[in-house]
Amino acid sequence: MSDTCERVIEALRQRGARLTIQRRLVIEALCDEPDHQSVQAIQERLRAKGTHLTEPTVYRIVQWLKALGLVSQTDLGQSGIVYQLIGDRRHHHLVCLACGRVIDLDDGIMDALRESVRRDYDFEPRIDHMAIFGLCRDCRERSAGE
């Protein structure tokens, strides 16, 4: 069990949350995959370990974790909605509208935006895992050639 995973469980214990087997399993599944996963992927990962959780259970748990600020939810366009533990290695994505390619984006790039939102709007942003859509270089060149 990773550091992040232990830290999350410890944080929940301190909040007095009820720590069921299912909740632990979902948290572990989220730790096992540092990148984002859909609810279906979480179920698949657990199935590979020999456990089965129903859809409603997984949905309820990820939504609970999201409400507690421990998990981020991202809509990756046609790739669907994915969840991810908010660990130390926050990152974001560039999604190409033409070819669907997904490029990782460093978190530091969001610092200026965070600061502006805080200062100008008195709003505490949680930019944990954002998807920015647009065109990658290859697709720009291809469309320019047409």
Place this chain on the structure above:
Amino acid sequence: MSDTCERVIEALRQRGARLTIQRRLVIEALCDEPDHQSVQAIQERLRAKGTHLTEPTVYRIVQWLKALGLVSQTDLGQSGIVYQLIGDRRHHHLVCLACGRVIDLDDGIMDALRESVRRDYDFEPRIDHMAIFGLCRDCRERSAGE
């Protein structure tokens, strides 16, 4: 019919697009509401005018407009997926995770991010209508009081 609306239709005509009644109606519905709307809201707006378009038609048209870069698509969390014409007044949203309040955000705030993405990743971002989740001031104060 608004300026934006005429401009969009003119742009389509120049591209040689087939301008059906349904496409005109959807474009008008998008013009009538400067803010974002769901597919269902577009249908409702048209129904109020005495017209009826089927779901598949509306979906196909907004996706077509999106592929042409004339419409932005945004996932507002539990509020679902919404569409909006990309006119002159681009803006974004702050969505409070606790109370669901939606606050408008000026587009200028994205300029620095756009520039970084272009420069550092050679990616042309289309940040037309973005949702940033977080906590508004009221909810921060409320949770601090607990």
Place this chain on the structure above:
DNA sequence: CTACATGCAAATCCTTTGCATCCAC
């Protein structure tokens, strides 16, 4: 013991697909 989480089944909602028909060009 008791409140709350889970499993199961079913419902709901959003979105897409196949195919015959229609219409803008």
Place this chain on the structure above:
DNA sequence: GTGGATGCAAAGGATTTGCATGTAG
């Protein structure tokens, strides 16, 4: 006239709900 768009019906998939049962604290 013809290719592409629409309407209709139906399928598909993701997500939610109600309720009986199970279980963590």
